[in-house]
Amino acid sequence: MIRRTNSNKKRSASPSHKGIGWEGAINTAGRLIPEDINGEKVTPFQGVGKFISEGRRFGHKIPSMANFPSDGNKLVASLKEALVKSGLKDGMTISSHHHFRNGDLIINHVFDIASELGIKGLRWFPSASFPCHEHLIQYLEDGTISHIEGSMNGPLGRFASEGKMSKVAVLRSHGGRYQAVQDGEVKIDIAIIGAACADPFGNANGLNGDSASGLLGFALADSQYADKVIVVTDNMVEFPCVPWQIQGNYVDYTVKVDKVGIPEKIISGTTRITKSPDRLLIAEMTAKFCEAAGIIRDGFSFQTGAGGTSLAVSDYFAKIMREKGIKARFARGGSNKYLVQMLEEGLVDYILDGQTFDLDGVRSMRDNPNHVWTSPFTSYNFHGKGNFAQLVDVVILGATEVDVNFNANVVTHSDGYLLHGIGGWQNCLFSKTVILPLPLFRDRIPVITDEVTTLCGPGELIDVIVTERGIAINPLRKDLLEKVEGSGLPLKTIEQLKEEAEAICGKPQKPELSDKIIAAIKWVDGTVIDVVRQVKREAPPNLP
Amino acid sequence: MIRRTNSNKKRSASPSHKGIGWEGAINTAGRLIPEDINGEKVTPFQGVGKFISEGRRFGHKIPSMANFPSDGNKLVASLKEALVKSGLKDGMTISSHHHFRNGDLIINHVFDIASELGIKGLRWFPSASFPCHEHLIQYLEDGTISHIEGSMNGPLGRFASEGKMSKVAVLRSHGGRYQAVQDGEVKIDIAIIGAACADPFGNANGLNGDSASGLLGFALADSQYADKVIVVTDNMVEFPCVPWQIQGNYVDYTVKVDKVGIPEKIISGTTRITKSPDRLLIAEMTAKFCEAAGIIRDGFSFQTGAGGTSLAVSDYFAKIMREKGIKARFARGGSNKYLVQMLEEGLVDYILDGQTFDLDGVRSMRDNPNHVWTSPFTSYNFHGKGNFAQLVDVVILGATEVDVNFNANVVTHSDGYLLHGIGGWQNCLFSKTVILPLPLFRDRIPVITDEVTTLCGPGELIDVIVTERGIAINPLRKDLLEKVEGSGLPLKTIEQLKEEAEAICGKPQKPELSDKIIAAIKWVDGTVIDVVRQVKREAPPNLP
DSSP states (O other), X not given: OOOOOSSOEEEOOOGGGTTSOOOEEEOTTSOEEESEETTEEOOBOOSTTTOOOXXXXXXXXXXXXXXXXXXXXXXXXXXXXXXXXXXXXXXOEEEEOOTTGGGBOHHHHHHHHHHHTTOOOEEEEESOBXXXXXXXXXXXXXXXXXXEBSOBOTHHHHHHHTTOSSSXXXXXXXXXXXXXHHTTSSOOSEEEEEXXXXXXXXXXXXXXXXXXXXXXXXXXXXXXXXXXXXXXXSOBOSSOOSSOSBOGGGOSEEEEOSOSBOHHHHSBSOOOOOOOHHHHHHHHHHHHHHHHTTOSOTTOEEEOOSSHHHHHHHHHHHHHHHHHTOOEEEEEOSBOHHXXXXXXXXXXEEEEESOBOBHHHHHHHHXXXXXXXXXXXXXXXXXXXXXXXXXXXXXXXXXXXXXXTSOEESSBOTTSOBOOOOTTHHHHTTSSEEEEEOOSEETTEESEESSOSSOOBOGGGOOEEEEXXXXXXXXXXXXXXXXXXXXXXXXXXHHHHHHHHHHHHOOOOXXXXXXXXXEEEEOTTSOEEEEEEEEXXXXXXXXX | OOOOOSSOEEEOOOGGGTTSOOOEEEOTXXXXXESEETTEEOOBOOSTTTOOOOOBOOOOBOOOGGGSOTTOOOEESOHHHHHHHTTOOTXXXXXXXXXXXXXXXXXXXXXXXXXXXXXXXXXXXXXXXXXGGGGGHXXXXXXXXXXXXXXXXXXXXXXXXXXXXXXXXXXXXXXXHHHHHHTTSSOOSEEEEEXXXXXXXXXXXXXXXXXXXXXXXXXXXXXXXXXEEXXXXXXXXXXXXXXXXXXXXGOSEXXXXXXXXXXXXXXXXXXXXXXXXXHHHHHHHHHHHHHHTXXXXXXXXXXXXXSHHHHHHHHHHHHHHHHHTOOEEXXXXXXXXXXXXXXXXXXEEEEEESOBOBHHHHHHHHHOTTEEEOOHHHHTOTTSSOOGGGGOSEEEOOOSEEETTSOEESSBOTTXXXXXXXXXXHHHTTSSEEEEEOOSEETTXXXXXSSOSSOOBOGGGOOEEEETTEEEEOTTOHHHHHHHTTSOOOEEOHHHHHXXXXXXXXXXXXXXEEEEEEEEXXXXXXXXXXXXXXXXXXXOTTOO
């Protein structure tokens, strides 16, 4: 077992690493990291805020208006024509955003075209992938796509976990993705930007139209830095498409298609608060903790997310604010019906939103100037001069596992399967107080472990674990410990919580993993904090 | 006299060029251009759309959030502290925007501080300067400032024209300024961004507060590409400052001062239509020409500007639209009371605004989502994948001189004095139809000449000259000639107009100029289209 250490130590390749050709180094988080991934040199994680890049932002080739239509009309007849005109060829990097979530109809079509054209070895660089992209497994198998850099929710994650992807996946946070593109770590050849609304010049938004997704911020870096940018819409309006979340001045081609997405899979009709008594209890304890710790004060800020428990936390926050007669200065989205109600009720001055989770969110973003759209650049990019995440008083996050050092995992399950993306999770760890409300166990598997299967967030950034059986505060946060002392909240150490879970469920088994690396997990600064290894036994087919 | 030619011809330095150390080349516009300016190699103008840069956009040093305050609060005690922390030193480039126009209180203060600190040889890179900056002449004289790159309206222009600035000024259009920064031609060390409203993180806008200027788009490039960015405001609000026209993620330091500008000099209380019968006649003829040419149709677009004649043109446009029962899809600002009325009346769907000229403009931009703020990037940058200017059906512009080849001058008077900036003028020449409504003479000096004193815009881009004594259409625009034939409009050749003026005023004298170059005029692609030479005799002191 690899022990935690404070320096990067070289470790020569053991025989078991043969064939994947790497020498490893143990990074400061104690994780064994290869020297290169997919032939590119790796910078190992060096500690929070320790790695400072000496580089410069990527310099895109200077375009000239002289090479674009003089009337500004960039419309071409089909997506295929746009791809061909963009010079699609073997080995290119194709990027896409995930605002259409599981209702995306564009990206499968892109790779169908690539396959039809006989293109091979493409790197797909989505901001996230969804089960609807299971369609692409055939192209991963036949070599049209060499690998994916981006989260792989569900089937694609299983495919990668079983060692079937020919190259190593790379997972980044939303902010890390912006950072990688900005810093030139990932050079995008062709960016595909599906939009609910666009004009022929390429201005686009996610607000108006049947495929409304709220916003398009996950495609911002792609638009700014990709060599070629294609905007695809099913709602082409006359110039100007207002507001322009994507600026046409970055766009090469525009395409009108019948349908960019399936509306009911893009946005849920409505998000719902959990009805589970355990989850409600956890949410209530989270809110009470925040109250006791003095976090819920006039002018505070929070980010909760749109899961059932998170929604319940927001709802308890709202109750407390009403009782106290105070309001929040801002809430960071993902926005949803409950958050919109709080904005409309005057409980929050602003929603600073990164993605809308339901139709109320879309409506509010479109109509309410205090419901402001943000991007991974404003909110999450670590290689900016600060970002919004650091300004948030309290953030409520999830995790698949947490260990006794407060390290957390959000990408793999304890059976080793890579089934989730990082999202903005790593970026949110820079908020002033980070709370993970978690059930003590899931399917009789304890959530608190000796060591997380995959390290996604260093424990020093995670402040509080709230479970149905008690609250553990990171000993680094003496200030919080002092504030809630005597509050009557069920405070426990994290070891106590772990023991309680193990007393009920037994000690969990370690996943059986091979040495083969199937994915790298990037930290917010572009360094590699951990890797994911192939599972030894394939999961039964009913796994997601 | 230099004759028009189609190739760049080398011309060896004549004795009279000694001392300014250059060999010249005649660019494709027939203008003699030095090989270098201020020690930097010059690319001569090569024709409209002919020069294609092989370079890459400037790559800013990658910042790290780790080097910024963890709470996002970048407020420092004073502008001096911000400048010192930004590493102000000899020879740096200091940029500023001109949204505060003649009411700016910030930039004089910046150079007062530089002088106090004994700094020398600064390059000032404003988006424009105004008479209020006459204060800086002392620093040009004592070497604190080596030279200005940016328009020099009034006293600074006179100072430069008389050969008193130690280096050569460089004038660019608004789009050319964005291009120069984006392309790394001008590397800004410290950007000073005065704002009517900001938060301690650095988000800023020009919409809210006593010093409201409408927007801050002229500082966009500065924020994105400068090494250090300082936001200065007299209206510091709690995060978030919404909307953020300048993104705090680009900002290093924020400063609160008592007053950033003098409101009544920032924005005129109200703009007014000309009362001059001649100007009204020219405006009416311009509108009638547009009607006859079929330009004023449902869904058309226009840009007129905020001068008295331009306002009158807008007003005539409005009358025609009302009569026809049609509306414009968009109008490009500078916005003003009249344009806002048209938006509110439903005569235009959108105002796409680059700067607000009066308080009605500011109010509308703040409150009306169809009054959209733009920037030199969206509207004018020639090194983008197109820009908004090319989408405008008709643009109404001014000029100090036009010659018989439709070439126009906007920076010098016919006495050779450099008294105006280029603004967005060059950029607007890419609109579909470019009309210059001009009086046939000013102060008994004909406006139409054999050859413009300074070439700012090539004649091939200028379509129509409207004067009180007739309309001249560029022979290149056969389509326009055909459309207005038989319309009863007083069509004349440009030579006819010139002769009429000369019959009244006599042949104008050529200005007496020395060989010393005092300013370079950049074309929209970064090439040099012309230079301005020192005037031989100083102007009497009552000149502006």
